[in-house]
Amino acid sequence: MRSLPASLLAVTERSSVAPPDLAARQLLGTLEGLMRGGVRWVWFRERDLAPDERRALARDVVDLVGARGGFVSIGGDPALALDLGAEGVHLPGGATPVDVASARERLPRGCLGVSAHGLAEVEAAARAGADYVTLSPIFATASKPGYGPALGPQALTAAAAFRIPVIALGGITPDRVGLCREAGAAGIAVMGGLMRSPDPEAEARAYGASLDVRSGRSGSGRG
Numbered sequence: 001m002r003s004l005p006a007s008l009l010a011v012t013e014r015s016s017v018a019p020p021d022l023a024a025r026q027l028l029g030t031l032e033g034l035m036r037g038g039v040r041w042v043w044f045r046e047r048d049l050a051p052d053e054r055r056a057l058a059r060d061v062v063d064l065v066g067a068r069g070g071f072v073s074i075g076g077d078p079a080l081a082l083d084l085g086a087e088g089v090h091l092p093g094g095a096t097p098v099d100v101a102s103a104r105e106r107l108p109r110g111c112l113g114v115s116a117h118g119l120a121e122v123e124a125a126a127r128a129g130a131d132y133v134t135l136s137p138i139f140a141t142a143s144k145p146g147y148g149p150a151l152g153p154q155a156l157t158a159a160a161a162f163r164i165p166v167i168a169l170g171g172i173t174p175d176r177v178g179l180c181r182e183a184g185a186a187g188i189a190v191m192g193g194l195m196r197s198p199d200p201e202a203e204a205r206a207y208g209a210s211l212d213v214r215s216g217r218s219g220s221g222r223g
Helices: 023-036 051-067 078-084 097-106 119-128 154-160 174-182 200-215
Strands: 008-011 041-044 071-075 088-091 111-116 132-135 166-169 187-190
Touching: 008 200, 023 051, 023 200, 041 051, 051 071, 051 078, 071 078, 071 111, 078 088, 078 097, 088 097, 097 111, 097 119, 111 119, 119 132, 119 154, 132 154, 154 166, 174 187, 174 200, 187 200
Parallel strands: 008 041, 008 187, 041 071, 071 088, 088 111, 111 132, 132 166, 166 187
Antiparallel strands: none
């Protein structure tokens, strides 16, 4: 099991940043701001795009993030990750051991994550050999309305017992970072809080500073 690329994971959602005709271009601008603010790990989602459009946008994201020393996890598509030279893949909730094994075969040195929305999925991902899970929603959030009630920080404590790094996702604001880390989260993932910010760089620095305080480092803004 490899170590996490960073303790702050930025989750893309181009629909949050601009109208459809400008969304792809604006997403790249948002990511540039996040990288200036210290973000070093990006989860590329955008699963609603047509395959060719998704591939083109993913290529731009991988190029942009890679040029700034960052790490990209491609959502749900190990073949695309391999083709683009991305270093990680993030599988959706409900991924089977076969899915995890297949992704590992394609990306033997990659960072392999799985989405989880309950403790059973965390345990399954750990048994299957994933490198980490995102657990959501920890707090109520407009970004993930269809996954049931908020699990609360106590779910992070229970999930950590499965001996897999657990990344808290859902309603994580800078002032909630401490609650998540104290409950056992190895890191945090943020979508709306970063994608919808009018100042992505400053917002990234706020999250990075909160993480640095929890780890005993001086605030550098790096995730």
